[in-house]
Amino acid sequence: MEKTYIFGHKNPDTDSITSSLVMENLERKSGNTEAKAYRLGKINKETGYVLKQLNVQAPEMLEEIPEKAKVILVDHNSFAQSIQGIENTEILKVIDHHAISNFETKAPLFYIAEPVGCTATILYELYEMNRIEIEPIIAGLMLSAIISDTLLFKSPTCTPKDKEVAEKLAKIAKIDIQSYGMEMLKAGTDLSDYTAEELINIDSKETEANGIKMQIAQVNTASIEDVLKEKANIEKAIKDFMDKNGIELFVFAITDIINSNSQIITLGRTDIVEKAFNVKLQDNMAFLPGVVSRKKQLIPPIKENA
Amino acid sequence: MEKTYIFGHKNPDTDSITSSLVMENLERKSGNTEAKAYRLGKINKETGYVLKQLNVQAPEMLEEIPEKAKVILVDHNSFAQSIQGIENTEILKVIDHHAISNFETKAPLFYIAEPVGCTATILYELYEMNRIEIEPIIAGLMLSAIISDTLLFKSPTCTPKDKEVAEKLAKIAKIDIQSYGMEMLKAGTDLSDYTAEELINIDSKETEANGIKMQIAQVNTASIEDVLKEKANIEKAIKDFMDKNGIELFVFAITDIINSNSQIITLGRTDIVEKAFNVKLQDNMAFLPGVVSRKKQLIPPIKENA
Numbered sequence: 263m264e265k266t267y268i269f270g271h272k273n274p275d276t277d278s279i280t281s282s283l284v285m286e287n288l289e290r291k292s293g294n295t296e297a298k299a300y301r302l303g304k305i306n307k308e309t310g311y312v313l314k315q316l317n318v319q320a321p322e323m324l325e326e327i328p329e330k331a332k333v334i335l336v337d338h339n340s341f342a343q344s345i346q347g348i349e350n351t352e353i354l355k356v357i358d359h360h361a362i363s364n365f366e367t368k369a370p371l372f373y374i375a376e377p378v379g380c381t382a383t384i385l386y387e388l389y390e391m392n393r394i395e396i397e398p399i400i401a402g403l404m405l406s407a408i409i410s411d412t413l414l415f416k417s418p419t420c421t422p423k424d425k426e427v428a429e430k431l432a433k434i435a436k437i438d439i440q441s442y443g444m445e446m447l448k449a450g451t452d453l454s455d456y457t458a459e460e461l462i463n464i465d466s467k468e469t470e471a472n473g474i475k476m477q478i479a480q481v482n483t484a485s486i487e488d489v490l491k492e493k494a495n496i497e498k499a500i501k502d503f504m505d506k507n508g509i510e511l512f513v514f515a516i517t518d519i520i521n522s523n524s525q526i527i528t529l530g531r532t533d534i535v536e537k538a539f540n541v542k543l544q545d546n547m548a549f550l551p552g553v554v555s556r557k558k559q560l561i562p563p564i565k566e567n568a
Numbered sequence: 569m570e571k572t573y574i575f576g577h578k579n580p581d582t583d584s585i586t587s588s589l590v591m592e593n594l595e596r597k598s599g600n601t602e603a604k605a606y607r608l609g610k611i612n613k614e615t616g617y618v619l620k621q622l623n624v625q626a627p628e629m630l631e632e633i634p635e636k637a638k639v640i641l642v643d644h645n646s647f648a649q650s651i652q653g654i655e656n657t658e659i660l661k662v663i664d665h666h667a668i669s670n671f672e673t674k675a676p677l678f679y680i681a682e683p684v685g686c687t688a689t690i691l692y693e694l695y696e697m698n699r700i701e702i703e704p705i706i707a708g709l710m711l712s713a714i715i716s717d718t719l720l721f722k723s724p725t726c727t728p729k730d731k732e733v734a735e736k737l738a739k740i741a742k743i744d745i746q747s748y749g750m751e752m753l754k755a756g757t758d759l760s761d762y763t764a765e766e767l768i769n770i771d772s773k774e775t776e777a778n779g780i781k782m783q784i785a786q787v788n789t790a791s792i793e794d795v796l797k798e799k800a801n802i803e804k805a806i807k808d809f810m811d812k813n814g815i816e817l818f819v820f821a822i823t824d825i826i827n828s829n830s831q832i833i834t835l836g837r838t839d840i841v842e843k844a845f846n847v848k849l850q851d852n853m854a855f856l857p858g859v860v861s862r863k864k865q866l867i868p869p870i871k872e873n874a
Contacts, residue, residue: 363672367669369868370681373668376678377675
């Protein structure tokens with residue numbers, strides 16, 4: 263049997279890391295003994311907390327992918343968000359919950375996407391469909407992904423199905439959702455020892471619309487003001503990043519997960535942002551009340567106005 | 569509730585027509601009472617036979633799609649094979665068994681694809697997953713699609729799952745697979761009253777590789793020689809089609825479904841075809857022994873050599 267590489271997107275969040283590990287488990291239990299989870303970047307603090315609590319090792323870092331390698335993508339489909347050379351691999355499966363863009367295969371494949379809040383919710387259904395039992399640690403990994411992606415069910419991306427699945431998983435994992443979830447999210451908001459350059463890369467996604475290359479980054483915090491102390495350095499890091507990567511619009515969202523609002527710092531084609539949110543920028547910034555979801559509240563209006 | 573348009577690809581084959589009807593049934597049984605099946609082209613003779621045998625009305629022809637309409641695609645994902653204006657609709661779901669290409673959405677959606685021989689095989693699983701009973705006529709429609717797409721299980725695209733599902737459906741529909749299947753396929757090989765222009769359009773798909781626009785058409789027959797009597801007219805029709813649509817390579821496969829071989833007539837960038845199949849064309853033709861599947865045996869080598 264040939265090796266199968268499983269990984270989520272670059273700048274991995276908790277869903278990308280845990281879904282790789284969960285998919286490895288599901289594949290192995292389905293007979294694909296050569297399935298192996300990888301990661302495409304540094305483990306963030308929230309994910310670090312999850313892995314420590316559940317006593318699970320982080321997947322190995324994948325630096326490059328061999329040509330024609332067999333691959334399973336979780337939590338993403340866009341080649342721009344995947345590993346370099348992905349277009350020369352054989353993609354066997356995709357398990358995802360994002361819009362489809364910049365994705366193409368030569369051969370038919372197994373592709374399942376649903377408009378739910380989290381990849382783990384779909385993985386839960388695959389365990390059900392294949393009648394494979396979910397072990398407590400695997401349940402804990404999936405639950406953590408749902409808590410992370412839905413900000414403890416508060417994000418508009420959260421669907422009734424995500425919540426229902428999370429409750430079933432919490433029972434299997436014997437985890438109290440509220441207390442564990444708050445600790446986990448709080449661990450992710452500890453931004454104290456990141457440099458500005460690291461901050462804009464913690465959870466950053468490249469996208470494109472109307473031929474314009476855009477980068478939308480996001481950090482979660484309990485205090486927007488704390489992050490803004492670094493504003494000058496953040497702007498410099500954004501400028502350097504844009505120059506280096508040919509990005510025409512950069513949006514950096516600082517999301518207050520306690521009050522469910524975001525402050526954005528944006529550079530480049532900011533006319534698009536002003537149109538998208540019907541705001542006038544001040545000092546390259548705007549406050550977006552109620553905005554917490556990049557996928558549902560940031561990317562669609564930006565793309566539509568590009 | 570808003571209307572939902574359901575349709576398969578242009579130049580519809582039996583899978584595209586029956587899967588639209590079946591998906592309408594599944595959606596309605598799941599509570600989407602505004603779901604309605606459509607077709608993007610003429611009903612071919614094989615499909616005509618199926619609808620007559622099962623006493624089912626053909627879906628209505630869809631001439632244009634309103635902007636922002638809610639859409640479900642079956643049996644295709646490529647915008648090039650869909651209705652004009654598809655990029656301005658809201659695609660809710662895709663149920664398909666093809667490679668993903670030239671497909672993009674703004675929002676997350678329900679997308680399920682599997683590398684099986686027929687869309688109906690996946691639809692069967694969706695009935696199972698949602699615990700919805702399959703009525704005999706619906707089973708007959710799905711069975712017909714599997715017989716059509718797999719050439720009665722003889723095509724290399726046929727998977728064990730397609731066969732297994734077909735056998736279950738045959739029981740529900742109370743249909744004898746072999747005798748019904750042979751009659752159905754034979755009905756499709758009656759090409760007698762098609763003009764050359766119609767022949768190359770019965771089942772024709774546009775695709776692209778390396779920036780080269782290609783059209784791969786196919787007809788099923790019990791006698792390649794009979795079809796070749798029209799060779800001069802077919803070549804003229806191909807030339808006209810290529811000029812009108814800016815196609816750089818046209819491959820017309822005449823597939824002998826009794827002996828499982830194909831004769832191709834090809835015009836344009838035929839150097840690609842010669843490389844792809846390691847053949848030397850004679851009079852714009854080549855005989856490809858054992859080749860019956862466009863998806864598995866024609867398109868991949870052509871794309872790889874483009």
